[in-house]
Structure formats: C-alpha cells, structure tokens
Amino acid sequence: MSSSTIRLTVVHRSNSYNVTLEEDATVQSLQEQLAELTSVPPHLQKLLYKGKKNVEPEAALAIAGITNGLKITLLGNPESTIGELLEAEKQQKRKEDILKARAVGPRAKVRSTxxxxxxxxxxxxxxxxxxxxxxxxxxxxxxxxxxxxxxxxxxxxxxxxxxxxxxxxxxxxxxxxxxxxxxxxxxxxxxxxxxxxxxxxxxxxxxxxxxxxxxxxxxxxxxxxxxxxxxxxxxxxxxxxxxxxxxxxxxxxxxxxxxxxxxxxxxxxxxxxxxxxxxxxxxxxxxxxxxxxxxxxxxxxxxxxxxxxxxxxxxxxxxxxxxxx
Known part of the structure; x- marks a missing residue:
C-alpha cells in the first residue's frame, strides 16, 4: 500500500468491508463506494466512528477525522428494504384499522361523564x-x-x-x-x-x-x-x-x-x-x-x-x- 492511500474497515449489518481510498478523497467518495457495496444510498447513510465531526460530504477525509486503519459503523437501509418496510407498515396499519372497526361495532355512542x-x-x-x-x-x-x-x-x-x-x-x-x-x-x-x-x-x-x-x-x-x-x-x-x-x-x-x-x-x-x-x-x-x-x-x-x-x-x-x- 502506498503512502498516498488509506485503508478503512466498514461494518454494516454484521458484514465487514475493506475500503481503500486516496488520501485526499472526500467523504462523498467514501459514501459512493459504500453505496456500491451495501446498496445504501449516500443520503441514507449514517457513519459512526471515533472522533466523528460534522462536515459536508465535499470535505476531505482528514477534515472529517477519517484516518488510515479506522473502523466505521454504517447505519442505513438499502432502498429495497425501505420499500419493504413501508409496505409492511401499510399492511399492518390496515389490519389494525380493521380490528378496531370490528371491536367498536355498531354500538351506540357513549357520552363521557x-x-x-x-x-x-x-x-x-x-x-x-x-x-x-x-x-x-x-x-x-x-x-x-x-x-x-x-x-x-x-x-x-x-x-x-x-x-x-x-x-x-x-x-x-x-x-x-x-x-x-x-x-x-x-x-x-x-x-x-x-x-x-x-x-x-x-x-x-x-x-x-x-x-x-x-x-x-x-x-x-x-x-x-x-x-x-x-x-x-x-x-x-x-x-x-x-x-x-x-x-x-x-x-x-x-x-x-x-x-x-x-x-x-x-x-x-x-x-x-x-x-x-x-x-x-x-x-x-x-x-x-x-x-x-x-x-x-x-x-x-x-x-x-x-x-x-x-x-x-x-x-x-x-x-x-x-x-x-
């Protein structure tokens, strides 16, 4: 490995990825590479690591505190998973509405005292x-x-x-x-x-x-x-x-x-x-x-x-x- 590159370990959902980037690469470059590996879009990625700083995606890795040998945890769902979760939530809401309607039934309205x-x-x-x-x-x-x-x-x-x-x-x-x-x-x-x-x-x-x-x-x-x-x-x-x-x-x-x-x-x-x-x-x-x-x-x-x-x-x-x- 040349002195102009850095190597990172990224963990996402129990999977570990070895990522190699140029030393002057940006946070956005890292996110794009992670998107290819995990199918998590950059705008849905949450990077957790020691010494994390709030910076823009265009910032260099060094500015963001990302250095050689760092271990990063990636949070985020692939777009396909998000779609599945939304559909499951929709179906669950529909079932709950049906059960509530059955529980209420055609009973007379009760006035609260x-x-x-x-x-x-x-x-x-x-x-x-x-x-x-x-x-x-x-x-x-x-x-x-x-x-x-x-x-x-x-x-x-x-x-x-x-x-x-x-x-x-x-x-x-x-x-x-x-x-x-x-x-x-x-x-x-x-x-x-x-x-x-x-x-x-x-x-x-x-x-x-x-x-x-x-x-x-x-x-x-x-x-x-x-x-x-x-x-x-x-x-x-x-x-x-x-x-x-x-x-x-x-x-x-x-x-x-x-x-x-x-x-x-x-x-x-x-x-x-x-x-x-x-x-x-x-x-x-x-x-x-x-x-x-x-x-x-x-x-x-x-x-x-x-x-x-x-x-x-x-x-x-x-x-x-x-x-x-």
Missing part, C-alpha cells in the same frame, strides 16, 4: 423517533404504545404529569443511559434499541424506565422523595393492571383491557409467588385477596431490584440543560 377536558394537558404532547436510525416507523409505534398505555395514561392523569416531547436515545450517542428527563418534563428520552441496533428492548423494561423518568418531573435527585414517588408509580401501574386483569375497567365510558406487557408482568409475578413458595402459601385454602396481595408484593419486589439498575443508568439531574447527560 369524566372530566376528559381537564386531563387534556396531562399527556405526551409530541412523539418523535430518531429518523436517522434504522426502522423509525417501528420506534414511533413503540413510543405511541407507551404514550397510549392505559396504565401510563392513568398515572399521568392522577399525578398531573405533562411531557412536551417523548423521543428516543441513540445507544451510540448515550451508551451509559437508559433514560433522560430534560427540564422536568420538557422532554423524556428513552433507550428503545439494543446496543447493536439489531432490535428493540423489551416493552416492560422500557415502560419501567419511563415511570422512573416521569418521577423526575417532580424530583430531580435520586433521594428518598424520589424513591417514594417512583415506588408509588410502579405500585399504581401494577395495581391498575391487576384491576384491569380481574375486571374490565371503564374510563370516560370506554372499556380498556390490560396491555400485553402488563399481562406478562402479572403472569411472571404469579409464577414467582406460586412456584417459589410452599406449604400454606400455596394452599388451596388461601383467599383470592391473599393470593392477589402476594402477587402484587412479588411484582413490587422485582421492580425495586430493577429500579437500582435504572437509577444507575439515568441521565436526569436537577436544573439540567439540553446538553446534560
């Missing part, structure tokens, strides 16, 4: 995925599911929580964080994706982080006041979903059933209590109320253990600005 207008401000006012990351439509659907989760809606109304923006954290930009609350509710950012961008984290785990970050709407430090309110939110979510599991719960004339994540959480708690206990605790003589109390207690103990990990990976702090980690 609840103070819905009074609660209109206690919600997430804007939802926004990161468009430069893979599968933004899936991320947006996950954020909407969180915002519309009946248990989350319930605690936001009960505690009068209002959040300006619900969005996501990019793992490579905030590797040590699971959640971040900016300026007591101006924006909440959640880690939705796995570290390798090959999927999304479990819904129940993300929702627990959301409860943690909602607590920062009131308390900044992770002190006793914070822990008390956060525990209360987790308890209210568990109790609300337990009630929905046992009985259909009506809010403003509309019937809701528990989310799949909530049902999974209660099922897990049931196994923990009934499978891990013995003697009188699993006796058929136990009352329904006692059994429910044990399930709830087991759920809360598990949440408390997991909360410490969430706290360790929380970037929220009192009076932080938009650049805080």
């Amino acid at each position: 609840g103070p819905s207008k009074a609660y209109s401000n206690y919600r997430f006012h804007k939802i926004e995925p990161l468009q430069h990351l893979p599968e933004p439509a899936t991320a947006e659907a996950l954020l909407k599911r969180l915002a519309q989760d009946p248990a989350i809606v319930h605690i936001m109304q009960e505690h009068k929580f209002s959040v300006g923006l619900l969005t996501e954290l990019a793992p490579h930009e905030h590797p040590g964080l699971l959640g971040l609350n900016k300026n007591a509710g101006e924006a909440i950012l959640l880690r939705l994706r796995t570290d390798r961008y090959d999927g999304f984290r479990l819904y129940a785990e993300i929702r627990r982080v959301l409860c943690h970050e909602l607590t920062h709407n009131v308390w900044g430090d992770h002190d006793d006041n914070f822990k008390k309110l956060n525990s209360r939110l987790n308890r209210e979510v568990a109790e609300y979903e337990r009630h929905l599991k046992d009985n259909t719960h009506t809010l403003g004339g509309a019937a809701y059933m528990p989310t799949s994540a909530g049902a999974e959480m209660m099922a897990e708690a049931t196994v923990h209590v009934l499978g891990g206990a013995s003697g009188a605790s699993t006796s058929s003589n136990m009352t329904i109320a006692e059994r429910r109390a044990q399930i709830l207690e087991a759920t809360l103990k598990r949440l408390q253990a997991e909360e410490q990990q969430i706290e360790d990976m929380c970037g929220s702090a009192p009076h932080q600005d938009s650049t805080s980690n």
Whole structure:
C-alpha cells in the first residue's frame, strides 16, 4: 500500500468491508463506494466512528477525522428494504384499522361523564423517533404504545404529569443511559434499541424506565422523595393492571383491557409467588385477596431490584440543560 492511500474497515449489518481510498478523497467518495457495496444510498447513510465531526460530504477525509486503519459503523437501509418496510407498515396499519372497526361495532355512542377536558394537558404532547436510525416507523409505534398505555395514561392523569416531547436515545450517542428527563418534563428520552441496533428492548423494561423518568418531573435527585414517588408509580401501574386483569375497567365510558406487557408482568409475578413458595402459601385454602396481595408484593419486589439498575443508568439531574447527560 502506498503512502498516498488509506485503508478503512466498514461494518454494516454484521458484514465487514475493506475500503481503500486516496488520501485526499472526500467523504462523498467514501459514501459512493459504500453505496456500491451495501446498496445504501449516500443520503441514507449514517457513519459512526471515533472522533466523528460534522462536515459536508465535499470535505476531505482528514477534515472529517477519517484516518488510515479506522473502523466505521454504517447505519442505513438499502432502498429495497425501505420499500419493504413501508409496505409492511401499510399492511399492518390496515389490519389494525380493521380490528378496531370490528371491536367498536355498531354500538351506540357513549357520552363521557369524566372530566376528559381537564386531563387534556396531562399527556405526551409530541412523539418523535430518531429518523436517522434504522426502522423509525417501528420506534414511533413503540413510543405511541407507551404514550397510549392505559396504565401510563392513568398515572399521568392522577399525578398531573405533562411531557412536551417523548423521543428516543441513540445507544451510540448515550451508551451509559437508559433514560433522560430534560427540564422536568420538557422532554423524556428513552433507550428503545439494543446496543447493536439489531432490535428493540423489551416493552416492560422500557415502560419501567419511563415511570422512573416521569418521577423526575417532580424530583430531580435520586433521594428518598424520589424513591417514594417512583415506588408509588410502579405500585399504581401494577395495581391498575391487576384491576384491569380481574375486571374490565371503564374510563370516560370506554372499556380498556390490560396491555400485553402488563399481562406478562402479572403472569411472571404469579409464577414467582406460586412456584417459589410452599406449604400454606400455596394452599388451596388461601383467599383470592391473599393470593392477589402476594402477587402484587412479588411484582413490587422485582421492580425495586430493577429500579437500582435504572437509577444507575439515568441521565436526569436537577436544573439540567439540553446538553446534560
């Protein structure tokens, strides 16, 4: 290799490519070569590497911090894959519309008796995925599911929580964080994706982080006041979903059933209590109320253990600005 060339290693979707360029080549030249190798158009490419700088495509590689021997991660979908994702999203939306229409049926319109207008401000006012990351439509659907989760809606109304923006954290930009609350509710950012961008984290785990970050709407430090309110939110979510599991719960004339994540959480708690206990605790003589109390207690103990990990990976702090980690 001559001294006038540089060699790079580019990783895209578990595939590794060796790229050789002239030393005075531009970022655009690199992107064009990567487009030929991966079928990802230059305008959809996201290059991640140590020492990255925000520069124009016409800038030389050296100006962009791209030097010989550098390893670069390429994010981006080929155009054919994007078309497939859009079509799949379209088909999924069509199925959801059909199911919703069947669920509603020709029933008479129910007039709401609840103070819905009074609660209109206690919600997430804007939802926004990161468009430069893979599968933004899936991320947006996950954020909407969180915002519309009946248990989350319930605690936001009960505690009068209002959040300006619900969005996501990019793992490579905030590797040590699971959640971040900016300026007591101006924006909440959640880690939705796995570290390798090959999927999304479990819904129940993300929702627990959301409860943690909602607590920062009131308390900044992770002190006793914070822990008390956060525990209360987790308890209210568990109790609300337990009630929905046992009985259909009506809010403003509309019937809701528990989310799949909530049902999974209660099922897990049931196994923990009934499978891990013995003697009188699993006796058929136990009352329904006692059994429910044990399930709830087991759920809360598990949440408390997991909360410490969430706290360790929380970037929220009192009076932080938009650049805080």
